[in-house]
Amino acid sequence: MPRRTTPGDAKQIQQPTHQSRARSGRSERFRTIVVGGGAAGLVMGYYLRRAGEPFLIVEADPRVGDTWRRHYDSLRLFSRPRYASLPGLRIGTRDCPTAAEMADYLERYADHFDLPVRAGEQVTRLTCHGDAFTLRTDRREYLADRVVVAAGAHRRPIIPAIATTLDPQVRQLHSLEYRRPDQLAAGEVLVIGAGNSGTDIALEAAATGHRTWLAGRHPGQIPVELDSPAGRIGTPVMMFMFKHVFTQRTPMGRAMRDRDRDHGEPLVRNKLAHLDAAGINRVGRIVEVRDGRPVTDDGLVLDVATVVWCTGSRPDHGWLDLPVFDDAGRPRQDRGVSTDVPGLCFLGLEFQFAAASGTIQGLDRDARYLLRRLRTQADVGNVTPVPLRRAA
Numbered sequence: 001m002p003r004r005t006t007p008g009d010a011k012q013i014q015q016p017t018h019q020s021r022a023r024s025g026r027s028e029r030f031r032t033i034v035v036g037g038g039a040a041g042l043v044m045g046y047y048l049r050r051a052g053e054p055f056l057i058v059e060a061d062p063r064v065g066d067t068w069r070r071h072y073d074s075l076r077l078f079s080r081p082r083y084a085s086l087p088g089l090r091i092g093t094r095d096c097p098t099a100a101e102m103a104d105y106l107e108r109y110a111d112h113f114d115l116p117v118r119a120g121e122q123v124t125r126l127t128c129h130g131d132a133f134t135l136r137t138d139r140r141e142y143l144a145d146r147v148v149v150a151a152g153a154h155r156r157p158i159i160p161a162i163a164t165t166l167d168p169q170v171r172q173l174h175s176l177e178y179r180r181p182d183q184l185a186a187g188e189v190l191v192i193g194a195g196n197s198g199t200d201i202a203l204e205a206a207a208t209g210h211r212t213w214l215a216g217r218h219p220g221q222i223p224v225e226l227d228s229p230a231g232r233i234g235t236p237v238m239m240f241m242f243k244h245v246f247t248q249r250t251p252m253g254r255a256m257r258d259r260d261r262d263h264g265e266p267l268v269r270n271k272l273a274h275l276d277a278a279g280i281n282r283v284g285r286i287v288e289v290r291d292g293r294p295v296t297d298d299g300l301v302l303d304v305a306t307v308v309w310c311t312g313s314r315p316d317h318g319w320l321d322l323p324v325f326d327d328a329g330r331p332r333q334d335r336g337v338s339t340d341v342p343g344l345c346f347l348g349l350e351f352q353f354a355a356a357s358g359t360i361q362g363l364d365r366d367a368r369y370l371l372r373r374l375r376t377q378a379d380v381g382n383v384t385p386v387p388l389r390r391a392a
């Protein structure tokens with residue numbers, strides 16, 4: 001469990017660490033570079049700082065939290081404040097935060113712990129030669145003994161190939177591009193993919209006067225209303241299961257991992273009853289495009305003005321120029337530690353260790369595990385290790 005910050009902790013964390021940073025030609029060298037300053041990168045930074053390790057976080061966006069600022073305006077997390085908080089600093093909202101509150105909290109978190117984030121700098125290539133990693137960014141080059149890739153699990157839209165055969169008059173966008181209903185063309189809306197984002201967007205389209213179709217298999221739903229008394233009591237139990245029971249180590253956990261990969265995660269806040277009450281037309285899968293129009297698996301041809309693809313997303317690891325991926329393009333790793341390249345780690349991958357790994361509450365334990373593993377690899381690289389404090 002995350003430990004609350006005591007005044008002593010805060011002082012310890014805010015002390016500047018001894019940076020074993022050296023210049024090698026044009027390249028600055030760091031003991032550890034964390035790629036990505038989202039929730040995962042910041043939690044890693046928190047623990048590296050606590051352990052007295054020198055490090056740098058490189059973040060592509062100009063502001064910490066921008067990933068959440070780019071999500072749709074109405075997005076509200078399903079995590080209560082306790083589960084939306086990173087170690088050492090509570091988010092401070094009364095209820096599940098909105099995306100905007102989450103974004104501002106991450107920015108405040110980085111400031112509070114004075115984490116060394118270089119924002120507005122994108123890593124475009126990572127290679128490894130001899131004793132060091134080389135990270136090329138759009139501004140400069142760095143060397144590092146160890147690299148933690150915390151670059152997000154939802155960076156690239158997954159859109160089926162049939163999208164290219166839709167009538168060009170149909171406006172198409174992916175859920176990662178959707179912000180608000182004024183992006184929808186006048187007329188009927190088809191949302192493809194009936195998971196959490198898909199149902200959020202379908203409800204919003206219906207509420208703003210669009211005849212709305214929702215296509216795709218129902219992924220199941222949490223049986224209680226999230227904000228009801230039963231939901232409030234049930235949340236800690238569910239979160240416990242996601243963190244401690246559904247893990248890579250248990251048959252139940254592995255079954256859930258495989259199921260989620262194929263079918264998506266169950267609905268958390270939205271319910272089928274909400275969709276029906278909003279007058280949303282639920283249809284089966286879209287299986288083909290006929291004369292530019294989408295066709296459902298039972299032969300219904302839909303004449304829609306907008307298609308919103310809520311068909312999932314994946315990480316963008318295209319900049320890792322290293323042989324560390326399996327046939328499906330996923331990093332080969334053991335609880336986040338690359339099994340191919342010593343000194344390379346990942347944080348924030350879906351089901352990295354448990355069902356919770358792809359959520360805010362799972363990052364804390366996964367980061368502490370990585371820190372332990374990195375510290376046992378103290379011989380990685382040739383920078384003299386700094387004296388380390390015990391991590392909690």
Ligand SMILES: Cc1cc2nc3c(=O)[nH]c(=O)nc-3n(C[C@H](O)[C@H](O)[C@H](O)COP(=O)(O)OP(=O)(O)OC[C@H]3O[C@@H](n4cnc5c(N)ncnc54)[C@H](O)[C@@H]3O)c2cc1C
Binds near residue numbers: 036058060078121122
């Ligand atoms: C719609 C949606 C709703 C969600 N709701 C919840 C929820 O309610 N509760 C919950 O716990 N989780 C939720 N999640 C999951 C949530 O995304 C994760 O819990 C958490 O944000 C993961 O943080 P991250 O740092 O791994 O990823 P991100 O927040 O994506 O951060 C990754 C960072 O890496 C940076 N980056 C990427 N590539 C590079 C590069 N090459 N160079 C430099 N920087 C780079 C990006 O700019 C970004 O800032 C949701 C996800 C989505 C998509």
